Amino acid sequence: MRKAWTICGMELQRILKKRQSYLLMFAMPLLFTLIFGSLLGEHSEDKMTILWVDQDQSDLSKQLYKSLKENQSVFEVKKSTQKNAERLLDNKDFPGAIILSKGFEGSLLASEQPEIKFQKIPEFTSSSTITQIVSDRLAKLLLSVTASKKWSDYSGEAWQVMYEKVGADSDISSMPIQKLNLDAKKSNPELNEMSGRAAGFSIMFVMIMMMSVTGTILEARKNGVWYRMLTMPASKLEIASGYLLSFFLIGWIQFGVLILATHFIFDVNWGDPLAIVVLVSALLLAIVGLGLFIAGIVKTAEQQASIGNLVVVATCMVSGVYWPIEIEPDFMQKIAGFLPQRWAMSGFADLLANGGTLVDILDNVAILMGFALLFLIVGMRRIRFE
Numbered sequence: 001m002r003k004a005w006t007i008c009g010m011e012l013q014r015i016l017k018k019r020q021s022y023l024l025m026f027a028m029p030l031l032f033t034l035i036f037g038s039l040l041g042e043h044s045e046d047k048m049t050i051l052w053v054d055q056d057q058s059d060l061s062k063q064l065y066k067s068l069k070e071n072q073s074v075f076e077v078k079k080s081t082q083k084n085a086e087r088l089l090d091n092k093d094f095p096g097a098i099i100l101s102k103g104f105e106g107s108l109l110a111s112e113q114p115e116i117k118f119q120k121i122p123e124f125t126s127s128s129t130i131t132q133i134v135s136d137r138l139a140k141l142l143l144s145v146t147a148s149k150k151w152s153d154y155s156g157e158a159w160q161v162m163y164e165k166v167g168a169d170s171d172i173s174s175m176p177i178q179k180l181n182l183d184a185k186k187s188n189p190e191l192n193e194m195s196g197r198a199a200g201f202s203i204m205f206v207m208i209m210m211m212s213v214t215g216t217i218l219e220a221r222k223n224g225v226w227y228r229m230l231t232m233p234a235s236k237l238e239i240a241s242g243y244l245l246s247f248f249l250i251g252w253i254q255f256g257v258l259i260l261a262t263h264f265i266f267d268v269n270w271g272d273p274l275a276i277v278v279l280v281s282a283l284l285l286a287i288v289g290l291g292l293f294i295a296g297i298v299k300t301a302e303q304q305a306s307i308g309n310l311v312v313v314a315t316c317m318v319s320g321v322y323w324p325i326e327i328e329p330d331f332m333q334k335i336a337g338f339l340p341q342r343w344a345m346s347g348f349a350d351l352l353a354n355g356g357t358l359v360d361i362l363d364n365v366a367i368l369m370g371f372a373l374l375f376l377i378v379g380m381r382r383i384r385f386e
Contacts, residue, residue: 007242008249015213015250024212025254029205030261036201036322037194037266050130051085051097052077058105059160060141067137075130089121096120096127098134108145109159114138122327132353195269198262199348200321203341204312206254207287211308213247214291215301222300240380244288251284271351275358279347282368286340289375296382315339340371 015021052068054061068077077098080088085097099117107114116134120127144163152159259276262268270276294308316322318332319341325333336342347364350356 003238004241004245007239008245011213011216011243011246012249014216015246021209024205025209026257026261029201029258030265032201032205033194033197033262033266037197048075048095049078050075051080051088051094053080053082053085053097053099055082055102056100056104060105060108060145061100064100064137064141067141068134075133085119089119092121095124096130098130108142109149111142111146111149194266195352196320196324196345196349198258198266198268199345199352200316200341202255202258202262203283203344204316204321205258206251206284207290207312207316207341208309209254210247210251210284210287210291211294211312212305213250214288214295215304215308217243217292217295218298218301218304244292247288247291248281248284251287252280255280255284269352270348271355272357275351275356275361278358278365279344279351279361279368282365282372283340283344285372286368286375289372289379290340292379293375293382294379296379316341318342320345340368343367343371 052065054065065077065079078094080097082099085094085099088094089097097119099119101115101117104114104116116138118127118131118134145159148159148163151157151162155162259270263270290311291304291308294311295304298304298307318328319325319336319339320328321341325336325342325345328336343364347361347368350360350364
C-alpha cells in the first residue's frame with residue numbers, strides 16, 4: 001500500500017504543477033455556473049400568478065391560502081376550480097396550479113402529510129421557488145395544528161381555541177417537509193437555477209478533468225513508464241491502485257474547492273455534509289471508472305481527451321446539467337436514466353432542494369456505485385500494462 005501512495009503522490013504533484021489545470025478545474029465551472037445560473041434564473045425576480053384549487057374547502061386549507069396571500073413577494077395565488085385550472089394550463093395562460101386534495105384538514109389533524117399537487121406547463125422551470133414557499137407555510141401550519149391538538153388533549157377543550165391564539169400568528173421556524181408531492185406526474189425535488197447549475201457544472205468539469213488525467217495511463221504505457229515500474233518491486237495491483245487513488249483524490253480536490261467556492265460566492269447551501277461526502281465519492285468512482293473504460297478502448301491520450309470530452313458534453317446535456325431535465329422531451333429523460341450524471345443530479349436535488357439526509361440518497365448512491373463497478377471492472381480488464 002505504501003508503494004501505491006508513493007505513485008499517487010507523484011501523480012498529484014505532476015498534475016497540480018500545471019497552471020492550466022487550475023483554469024479547467026476551478027475557473028471554468030464557476031464561470032459557467034454564473035452565466036447559466038443567471039440566464040436561466042433571470043426571470044425568477046418577476047412576480048408570477050399561480051392558480052389555487054382548494055378541493056377540501058376546510059378551515060385549515062383556507063388558512064394556508066391566507067398565509068400564501070400574505071407572502072406575495074415572489075408569486076400571487078388566484079382561486080380557481082379544477083376544471084378551469086386545467087383549461088387555463090392547457091392554454092398556457094398560467095404557469096402552474098397548486099391543488100389541495102380532499103382530506104387536507106383531516107391529514108393535518110392526524111399529523112400526517114397532506115397531499116398537495118403542483119401541475120405546471122412544461123416551459124415553467126422555476127417551480128422549486130413555489131414548492132419551497134408552500135413547504136415552509138405548510139410546515140408552520142402543521143406545527144401549529146399539532147401543538148393545538150396536544151394542548152386539547154391535556155385541557156379537554158377544542159383544539160380550535162388554542163389554534164386561534166397561535167395558528168395565524170405563529171412565529172415557529174419552518175421545518176423541512178420530507179415528502180411534498182407537488183407534481184402529479186413526478187415527485188422529484190427541483191433545484192433553483194443557481195444551485196442546479198453549481199451542482200451540474202461541478203459534475204461536468206470534474207468529468208472533463210478526469211478524462212484528461214486518466215489519459216496519463218496511456219502516456220505512461222507509451223513512454224515506457226509502466227514497464228520501468230514493473231521492473232521494480234511493485235505489483236500491477238499496487239501500480240493500478242496508485243493511479244486510481246490519484247484520480248480519486250484529484251476529483252475530490254476539485255469538487256471540494258467548487259463546493260466551498262459556490263457556497264461563498266453564490267450562496268449555495270449543499271446540505272448534509274456526510275451525505276455530500278458519500279454522494280460525491282460514489283460519483284467520483286463512477287467518473288474514474290468511465291475514464292478508465294474509455295482509456296481501455298482508445299490508443300492514445302489525445303484520443304482519450306477528445307472522445308472523452310465529447311461523451312461528457314453530450315451526456316451532460318441529456319442528463320440535466322445545462323438546464324432542468326423537466327424541459328427535455330420524454331425520450332431524452334428516459335435516456336438520462338442510463339447516465340450517472342442523472343442520478344448524481346437527482347441526489348443533489350434531494351440534498352439541496354429538499355433538505356435530505358444520507359438515507360434519502362441511498363438509492364442514488366447505490367446506482368452510482370453500480371456504474372462505478374461496471375466501468376472499473378471493464379476498464380481495468382481492457383487496460384494493458386505492457
